[in-house]
Amino acid sequence: MTDTHLSDTTFSKFDLPEPVRQGIEEAGFTRCTHIQALALPIALAGRDVAGQAQTGTGKTAAFLIATFNRLLRHPPDPQRRPNQIRALILAPTRELAIQIHKDAVLLGKHTGLKLGLAYGGTDYDKQRQQLADGVDILIGTPGRIIDYFKQKVFDMKHVEVMVLDEADRMFDLGFIKDIRFLLRRMTPPAERQSMLFSATLSHRVMELAFEHMNDPEKVQTEDEQVTAERVRQVIYYPANPEKIPLLLGLLKRLGPSRSMVFVNTKHMADKLDAWLRGNGIKARVLSGDVPQQKRQRLLKQFEDNEFDVLVATDVAARGLHIPDVSHVFNFDLPQSGEDYVHRIGRTGRAGAEGDAISFACEASAFTLPEIEQYIGFKIDSEAIDRSLLVDPAPPAKREVRQPPGGRARGGRGDPSRRGGPPRRRRSG
Structure with a gap:
């Protein structure tokens, strides 16, 4: 965390239980980020908070510290059964739920509080048994949590803290009915105590806050720019045939240490991956149909620098915490301003600097006015220096494996080859 990203408020200023203070110190935290300095005085006093802050600014630590404080200061009801949770933390994506749980383990390891994690795609019986055995704090995505709730694996009659993280994304992914279902049953x-955090506190988010929270106090960081200040943004206007030569040229000239390239469809992700690999660039694809265990393995490999470029669809734009991404490329411009903000939010995290480079080609330039209206300024444009356009080698051939006892995928009739835009997938 850079000094410019931190406030003058130190964690030592707050009256915190010793186990919480010990976790903060061992995590190496001394000074609060700006959103922490704004939200913690309210939350530690037991009041509800609706906070607005950019991604990567410390929201997670703020609500975890407040949650631990509340549960340690108020002993549980003696009549509470083990499968009755005390706190519920909801996230829109599996990756974000996993990251919150990871941070909770670090900050809360001295509290004695039991943590549970529930998300779709894997470990169904393992997660179910963990909840049946009893947890204090349940972290997860709405779909899987509702599934277990309806089976009466746990109940919410003793919930003391509710946290809704990235509330705006909950609306985007169609989770709002699920959220209201849960809120009405706790x-x-x-x-x-309820805490809501969001990159944007839109009218629909605040409507949810006032409906299901107790007079929440709204806080937001002074910088109202919705994109991180330290992310340099630039846009090129290539013709469609120039996009791959331009991307290869930029990767060669800039030499990014770790970069993400966003596209709008899985078909384009696979195509671009083949071009990159054919030109000597180690790349992998992360899209909506990648199984959860493989997704986590890919992200770990990316963090460990086993490959250089992660080609991703918008399913990966939110909730991923990947440190030290130096460059984000919008190979295809996204279809909304919100998606643009969350894509480029993968770089410039925790006060670091980063670069966001976008291509406005014939196929996607029409979305640029909406993006610039959403972020509140015009993105600087760069002329295409012809020396940047690399004459590419042919794309690598796609590796087709013959599954045991069946046809290889990728041939005619394979559903994965069908055209059309990808269907929006729910992450719970």
């Missing part, structure tokens, strides 16, 4: 707003 303790009433006046009997619990």
